[in-house]
Amino acid sequence: MQSDSLATLLDAGPPQPWWQRPFRGQDRIAHLAPLAAVLLFLVAIVLAFWYLRIEEMRREQEAVKRDVEYSQQRLRLRLLERQEQLMRLARDMADRELSTLQFDIRAESLVSQYPELMALSWVDAERRLRATQSSPSVSPLRQWVTDGRIKAGEVDEGFSLARDLRQPVYAQPMAVKDAEPVLYLYVPITPRAQFGGALLVEYSVEGLLRYGVPSDVLAKYAVALMDAKGKLLAGQSIPERPGLSERLPWTGKVNEFETPVSLVGNGLVLRAQAWRTSQGVVGGTLFWLVAVLAAMTTWMLIANWRQSQRRQQAQHALQAETSFRRAMENSMLTGMRALDLEGRIIYVNPAFCQMTGWSEEELIGQSEPFSYWPLEDRDELAARLTDELGGLADPAGFQMRVKRKDGSVFDARLYVSPLIDAVGKQTGWMASMTDITEPNRVRRQLSASYERFTTVLEALDASVSVAPLGSEELLFANKLYRQWFGGTTEGHLKLVVRAGTPETQLSEEGLDTVDSFVGLPLDSIATAPLAEHAEVYVERLDKWLEVRSRYLNWVDGRLAQMVIATDITARHQADELAAAQAERAQTASRLITMGEMASSVAHELNQPLTAISNYCTGMISRIKGGSISQDDLLGALEKTARQAQRAGQVVQHIRSFVKRSEPRRQWAEVPAMVDQVVELAEIDLRRRQVRLTHHVAPGLPALHVDPILIEQVLVNLIKNGAESIDVAQRATSNRLVDVRVTQRDIDLQPVVQFSVTDSGRGLSAEALERLYEAFFSTKNDGLGIGLNLCRSIVESHQGRIQAENLYNAGQVVGCRFSFWIPAGPVQGASPSDNPSKAMA
Template sequence: MPFYKVISLPKPLAIPTVDGAKRWWHRLTPHRQDRVAMLAPLAAVLLFFAAIVAALGYLRLEEMDREQEAVQRDVEYTQQRLRLRLLERQEQITRIARELANREIDANDFKARAANLLDQYPEVQAMAWVDEKKRTRASQGMGANTIGPYYIPGDVLLKQDRDTGYALTRQLNQLLYVQPPLAKDEAPLLQMFIPLNNKGRFSGVLITEYSIDGLYRYGVPSEVSARYAISLQDSTGRLLAGTSIPGRKLVSRFLPWANPGNEYSMPVSPVGSGLVIRAQAYRASLGVIGSGLFWLVSTLSVMTAWMLIANWRHTRRRLQAQQALMSETNFRRAMENSMLTGMRAMDLQGRITYVNAAFCQMTGWTESDLVGRTAPFPYWPDSEREHVAARLEEELTGNATPGGIQVRVKRKDGSLFDARLYVSPLIDAMGTQTGWVTSMTDITEPNRVREQLTASHQRFTTVLEALDASISVAPLGSDELLFANKLYRQWFGVQAGGHLQLVAEAGMPNSPTNDDSDDSVDSFAGLPTTTLPDSDPESAEIFIEALGKWLEVRTRYLSWVDGRLAQMVIATDITTRRLAEEQAATQAERAQTASRLITMGEMASSVAHELNQPLTAINNYCNGMVSRIKDKQITEPDLLIALEKTAKQAQRAGQIIQRIRSFVKRSEPNRTPSEVSTMVAEAVELAEIELRRFNVRLNHYVAARIPQVMVDPILIEQVLVNLLRNAAESIDSALRQTSDRIVELRVLPKRIDDKPVVEFSVQDTGKGLAPEVMARLYEAFYSTKADGMGIGLSLCRSIVESHLGRMTAENIYNGDDVVGCRFSFWVPLNDTGTLTYSEPPAPQPNLG
């Protein structure tokens, strides 16, 4: 039974038919059909132009390949000619070198043979025979500027390039071609070094110099140099002889399609890569770009494409114009139907020709009810027909008010509303007036808001007029007064001078200060005025001499109703408060002085005891000197010693009195840069008198290198003396043993709230402070002493806080037992002070 194999044939490709193209064309939208109709011819023109360019390019590439093959053949032929010529000269010169090595010829025979060779072959320029000691035995070609100075018989080779060639030839023991470096004006040369060997021993070198220009002139065939630019170059591409067409490589690199010309290079043997022959073909034609057919086809293609594009753009602009006209018509119709302003058009006789939907909606009448009607119109109120008719007459005669007129309009249901009408002439496309157009706006709600705003403004004005503070508003950089209340007018009048005076004396800017003072542009342009009302106001206290009043001036910037940047100034009379503050300050100063007097009064007995010691010593010294003088038992040196001791005791008594006087003297606070150690020393000197009375020992430490502080030293000393006295009294009332009756004073630099300060601390060993006392510690006239006035700690705290410092108090505990109390206060350092800290040494007792 025969076997049959079923083979499935591929489906035939779907070839588009005319009917399929028609169906595809009809499925496109009209806009796409127009685009395809315009782009198809343009694509056909571009394809035709591409085909022409491809054909011309292919022909030109074929021509370039043929030219390249011809150049390569001619260069190889020329290289063979040069090679044979060099090999012939090499063979002849090698024969002479062999005879020199075998000593068959002498120097004279060499010169004769060399002269014959130079005359016969013009490319050979010079020859020299150099022995194994680099001495020139003989040379020919003295006219050559490269041979002459160095190949004189008997001279030694010193030139570096010749010496290098000589050394290489001797080392390799074979023929060597060398191209020496030459001066700028010297002709290019080619040197051939042939070693001389006598029975296997090196005996010198035969040097031959070729003129590269001679090789080019006599070695390059004339038929090749006529067709090409032939040149001889070194390995770096430097031109040695011949001609070269410049700019070929640059053009070939950036414009490869332009085909600047064919060229071919190859080295000349037996020299090697040191001498390269290069041929460049002359351009015999302009190629594809210079072809007239190419430019003709290009011009026609560009013109056809340009006309197709211009036609397509013209058609597209027409379609765009049609669409814009349709959009504009639809937009105007939509705008007329959606606008809230009523529009009414009348002809020159006063007949309504057009009303929009908003006008009909406002009045309640339909378009058919109004179009074609003449006065009186149905939306006129019955009670105002004469008034509205007069307004219509003014409108028809062109005498309508430019700012519009306000009338009352009646709706179809009989209700009334306020409206404002604006009238303008209706001009057609020819510039002729065909009637009047009127716009109507419902202003019922704006009238109601305006009435409310008027009432609100009256209330606002009434409140501002009744205030006991002066309020004024003026624009920045101007002397115009925008607003002033009653009190301002009573104080300064209705001009802006008072406003400017308040701003100037308060030290607040009223106008911008910049270098562009002559610029007419507002210097506040771009400033975000919407945020100005939320900014913090500035305040200052000034004294107005003309009014005899102290005023607290507060200013803030605001955006005025017209958009300008303005400044509001509020001035409040604070004369009574200032007088009260001055009286309080005077009372506080008197209280400080009284506190110091009370302190010194309490210390009077101790001070008297302290002064009694130097006075007693003075009396004893004086009595002793009188007795010894009477008995004539004292010499002059002893007398001087006694007088010096007497004066020293008197000086001590004077210092004690002066210190007490300066402490209790009433004076104004005087903050000066003060040394901490000096203040502590003087306070300790005053307090030690009282401490000795209570049998209390004082240990004090002041850290080294503490900067100066800006304080009143008398007031700080008063605080220290008061704290030291309170500490001594606390220890005495606690009935401590003698060994426990200790007061410690420490002065150390610290940092509190990230700023450098100096801390003073006084620590006692008393019984501490009770919780109820701690709560009322700084309360004025509160004291735990039976005879205390209760102003000491209160004044101390006021003094410390007036120096921008703080005072604290705390109990010292040993377990649950209170073993003392510590009072601390600190004052800030100067801005120039540098905070340094050193650990305090072990406390040293200072017995009183």
């Protein structure tokens, strides 16, 4: 009501002119204008003083530059005058052929007349020093002369340059420690356009500075002559003074300028530095006067701005006080309703009207029954209203149904509290109403979802249990877990321990060592090997269980462990049956191989047996006839014994090959295994008229394998190669099976590779894809278990087998089977490991 009255008062009165009407952003501009004025004033002061300082430094720099250029011109003119006099002397020496005495007279006159000249030397074309005249203060010994000639070095280079150019040449030698810097001038002597030597002039750099630079410049500045590298040759230099050195953005240092001497070039630089450094703007009285005025102006503007701020704050407080109550009413999402002591509605907020669909005018003044009461709930709601007016309403609120104006109904929760005025007197009852239709719907859905979830877990054929770490509390267990282990965590913990997952027990004192993963210590979470699954046998149940475990955050924030156990007894029994069948198939394969080789074996045994019979018959006949000596008898008996040993070896090899026994891994030598295979396979290959060659690389390491199984793989591959040659009907010269054993590295691991190469018809594309499938065979009478067993045997030794066709001019000329075995013990295998189980 206060806000409405204030708005009415503000709107009253005659209309104002457009220039007096408030515009948008007026308050913000009024706040920022004084600050902007202060900032602009300070910026203007700073820029003005900066500009004055720059102008002062520019004038000082121009004065230094002007004096240095003037000194450089004076020094240049002095050098030109000396150069002209020396060139005239050189021309006189070339035209008149002066004698040494005459040269000494004229040179002495020049040296005594011009103090910057240190010495004049006459050097002929052969670099011999003919005459020299030095200043009295200079030692007559020259460092560049040895045995009356110019020695190799800088002086010699300048002499050569003057000879080549036929023009005067300036040169500055390298400075020598504790020696006065000098400047050389080479004036060539050219009689009749021929080079006849040079006039070598030595200038004192100190003399050039003293007599070439005007005295007023020397008095105003620290003048110095430097070489091309900035080294001081003569004069004075002012060291860097921190805090007093200033620079201009475009000209460099203030009160300093340097320029090269034009005749000499960049090898001699003239520099001048002013002795006086500018005092700067800060030391001036004008600066402090302006600074005080600026500070006073700033203080006045800030005071004015603070006064304006206080006035604006008071205005905003008044506006906030009048609009706060209505802002609350319009922004609340909870419906508010006020009743007087008689039960009539005296106030509703917009949210209450929006929720019910009734307007404020329709609700104000109503008494029971209210229009938003459903007809069927009026008796119950009337009783609740009586309790509310009597002060018996539940402080936790109550749930009711509310009817909208359009007839629809929604669920609401009502909280009732006394309405107290400013003096502490109760004037009625205040109620807040919240729409809980959606929370009720979500609650019903969650309840139904929980029931479905529980039904699914209870019907699972796997045991599911969840328990927190460091506690024996069982958070969840489905029906099958309860049937197997009961309602305790004993079964859960036993499964965790047997599956290899670490069990963590925490005491009350150890809780300080735990991080945010509640229940799991830092060292355990970093090192615990969480197995994805494990197979364990439970004697109590007489079952094999597959156990899976994982960590999860429970609903209360604790770190828990879920264990899922599945009954795999039937699968385990099936695996054992399959392993036994594979072992029987392996033995059957060896028996089938020997059955196919039976005729060849019989022929191989017939030869030593026939030889034994013949030797025995011959010895009996000769003994009866008395025509045999003791040596002949011993020789015949030795041959008979060798044939018997050969027959016994054949029988022993066949017996060991087909004998059914438990696989044993042992350290076996590769050459011995290959010799056994070759001796056994040659029996069948000779019958097929196939030549067998083999090569074993020297120095092969021993293999930790079952030698009988590796021999079976080689025999099967050799036998298949011989059969492929028979089918291809190769010529006698091209019926060959080659066995090679070498050592190589695969993935940085040393292995021993066995290769069996035949000259048969090769394999088709379909056969290469299905080569190792069980019961797939390329032979009409084949069983399709040979190569499958070969691959299983090789992989049980952690090896690999592969096949490829051999080509010649696009034609298949054979096939190569290769397999490799790691050159070391098989990891995780013991000598009693069963490869047939591994292949299953």
